Amino acid sequence: MKKLVVLTGAGISAESGIKTFRDSDGLWEGHNVMDVATPEGWRKNQELVLDFYNQRRKQLHEVQPNLGHKILAELENDFDVHIITQNVDNLHERAGSSKVLHLHGELFKVRSIIDKNNILDWKIDLKTGDLDANGFQLRPHIVWFGEDVPALEEALVITQQADYFAVIGTSLQVYPAAGLVEFTLPNVPIYYIDPNPATIKNLSNPVEIIPMNATEGVQFLREILMKRV
Structure with a gap:
């Protein structure tokens, strides 16, 4: 075959x-991608980044394959x-x-901020205080701009x-x-x-x-x- x-x-x-930011001057759902899709954005405003991906995750529950x-x-x-x-x-x-x-990366997964191989399935909102088994904050399992692409x-x-x-x-x-x-x-x-x-x-x-x-x-x-x- x-x-x-x-x-x-x-x-x-x-x-x-x-939605895609490709055709909208770098804006993704009204946000500059550098604010929501970079390590710098995460360090600057963790709550904004978490909320942004929570909204994307909710949307994914509502759409269907074409x-x-x-x-x-x-x-x-x-x-x-x-x-x-x-x-x-x-x-x-x-x-x-x-x-x-x-x-x-994948919207329905999250990972530890310390151990990038500690990946969990996650279909609900991710919040500050959601921790891995070792007590470290979880983040979206998304490859942000400026990060390596493991796959x-x-x-x-x-x-x-x-x-x-x-x-x-x-x-x-x-x-x-x-x-x-x-x-x-x-x-x-x-x-x-x-x-x-x-x-x-x-x-x-x-x-x-x-x-x-x-x-x-x-x-x-x-x-x-x-x-x-």
Whole structure:
């Protein structure tokens, strides 16, 4: 079975109603991302950061996977599908995808401020005073700007195993995730789905641009891939 590796970004979640800061001058739900998505923001105003992610967590309880998520899950019937996502929601999993790697963390998890490997499932509000077993404050399990991306090495390995590589709903502006496409093996077809696609440079691979939103583009991608089964 051929391996399909898919890198997804905010565009696919936006169609389920999850807001993105990509197109709004650095504002995310009215907040500057540097205030709510950096270690400096956490140190400056912990209550603001906790409240911000509590609101995102509540929203995640209210939204549903869209057709794009569902088709990617259905493609597991014909391909060995690995999802590498920049998104912190669980919509891929809820749609049925069985191999999902989160580069930037997960909203429904928290971790110790001292031990980054002490990760807990968490679906309710996180507050000051919520502590790990050793008495240290818990924080959102989110990779903030300026922090290392622990899952990157695994993502590189998966990328290099791809027979087909798809990029869906991402501006390819956030690194290191945006650089994954450069680690595909030569001649691996790349499919880039985005209504406003960025320019992909320095690749010898065949690249097909699909200038559609995620839901429409994934349907089109399925048609292409099913001809290759």
